[in-house]
Amino acid sequence: MKQKIAVLGAGSWGSILANVLVENGHDVKLYTNSEPQAQELNEKHTNEHYIHDFTYPEALVATTDMRDAVKDAAAVLFVVPTNVTRLVAKQLAEVLRDINTRPLVIHASKGLELGSHKRISEVIAEEIPADLRSGLVVLSGPSHAEEVAKKDITLITAASDDIENAKTVQNLFMNNYLRIYTNTDIVGVEMGAAFKNIIAIGAGALHGLGYGDDAKAALMTRGLAEISRLGIAFGADPLTFIGLSGVGDLIVTCTSVHSRNWRAGNQLGQGKGLQEVIDNMGMVIEGVNTCKAAYELAEQKNIEMPITEAIYHVLYDGKDIKDEIALLMEREGKAELD
Ligand SMILES: NC(=O)C1=CN([C@@H]2O[C@H](COP(=O)(O)OP(=O)(O)OC[C@H]3O[C@@H](n4cnc5c(N)ncnc54)[C@H](OP(=O)(O)O)[C@@H]3O)[C@@H](O)[C@H]2O)C=CC1
Numbered sequence: 001m002k003q004k005i006a007v008l009g010a011g012s013w014g015s016i017l018a019n020v021l022v023e024n025g026h027d028v029k030l031y032t033n034s035e036p037q038a039q040e041l042n043e044k045h046t047n048e049h050y051i052h053d054f055t056y057p058e059a060l061v062a063t064t065d066m067r068d069a070v071k072d073a074a075a076v077l078f079v080v081p082t083n084v085t086r087l088v089a090k091q092l093a094e095v096l097r098d099i100n101t102r103p104l105v106i107h108a109s110k111g112l113e114l115g116s117h118k119r120i121s122e123v124i125a126e127e128i129p130a131d132l133r134s135g136l137v138v139l140s141g142p143s144h145a146e147e148v149a150k151k152d153i154t155l156i157t158a159a160s161d162d163i164e165n166a167k168t169v170q171n172l173f174m175n176n177y178l179r180i181y182t183n184t185d186i187v188g189v190e191m192g193a194a195f196k197n198i199i200a201i202g203a204g205a206l207h208g209l210g211y212g213d214d215a216k217a218a219l220m221t222r223g224l225a226e227i228s229r230l231g232i233a234f235g236a237d238p239l240t241f242i243g244l245s246g247v248g249d250l251i252v253t254c255t256s257v258h259s260r261n262w263r264a265g266n267q268l269g270q271g272k273g274l275q276e277v278i279d280n281m282g283m284v285i286e287g288v289n290t291c292k293a294a295y296e297l298a299e300q301k302n303i304e305m306p307i308t309e310a311i312y313h314v315l316y317d318g319k320d321i322k323d324e325i326a327l328l329m330e331r332e333g334k335a336e337l338d
């Protein structure tokens with residue numbers, strides 16, 4: 001059934017998910033806070049800064065008016081960087097208080113809020129109380145906008161406490177190139193999604209430094225061990241970490257040249273400074289902030305996360321990557337399953 005859906009955030013992932021929804025027959029309004037970007041999308045049907053050489057359907061309408069985007073929408077999809085989620089959620093709550101619409105709120109971002117260490121669904125739930133929405137769903141998994149734009153095959157997860165809401169999202173997004181699975185473990189899905197970005201920075205750095213496949217497999221495997229350790233301490237289902245939003249997303253982000261986190265790590269490995277890397281990317285590198293949040297959480301919970309700690313020291317203390325790798329290798333021998 002055709003639904004009106006608002007997408008908040010017109011970067012690479014937001015604009016391509018909006019494109020999927022239009023292709024699935026929905027009536028989509030894409031909200032951006034940039035007038036020139038809305039104009040480019042509506043007149044040229046391109047979004048060149050974020051997705052090169054791609055033409056969006058004419059039916060996709062971009063707007064800078066959040067109220068216009070959200071009014072009468074059955075669902076609102078957040079796809080903004082984690083660090084602005086609270087701000088945009090506050091803006092949405094204000095709009096919803098003013099109108100009768102009570103949409104299903106979905107988010108597709110991957111990170112933890114700096115300072116509070118909260119998951120994105122927690123931030124949204126705080127700012128948009130239950131009486132202003134009809135449910136909350138997380139959409140996450142191994143997916144690069146560049147590949148979904150080409151209709152390459154992609155499988156991701158819709159997670160919600162309420163399985164019926166997860167199924168609603170499954171039906172909205174699923175088609176012959178994008179397959180959606182449901183899950184009720186929001187904590188595991190959001191934590192897997194957030195923490196894999198940290199490990200992807202490490203994988204890129206190994207590549208930039210010229211390390212081989214053994215080192216990359218080691219980083220991913222031991223990275224998954226520490227991601228799971230932290231997630232389980234917050235109540236995640238261990239099985240979620242061997243699913244799409246766990247090992248699936250870890251693999252794609254640690255091996256794909258599309259990944260902004262991998263590319264950032266690769267440039268760090270080649271000797272560039274962090275600020276230069278951030279300035280040149282022009283898109284969000286979520287793993288940088290999430291690394292700080294995970295490092296602090298691990299300290300608070302007294303959880304061993306040596307790879308995250310090493311990456312934190314490189315990003316925030318200006319430590320040399322090779323010295324950090326040497327320290328990791330000099331650690332005392334461990335049992336694999338501890
Ligand atoms: N790219 C991908 O393939 C995937 C990304 N994700 C996740 O999706 C989220 C978004 O990523 P992605 O699309 O890549 O990021 P981008 O950097 O490509 O786009 C983010 C967009 O949000 C906009 N934005 C920033 N602040 C605001 C605001 N206050 N109000 C409205 N819009 C705002 C940005 O505008 P401006 O640039 O002008 O600041 C930009 O257009 C991240 O959490 C990421 O991890 C998840 C899966 C796949």
Ligand SMILES: O=C(CO)COP(=O)(O)O
Nearest residue numbers: 141142143258259260261
């Ligand atoms: O989440 C993603 C892949 O699933 C996108 O990763 P990047 O943000 O590193 O591009």
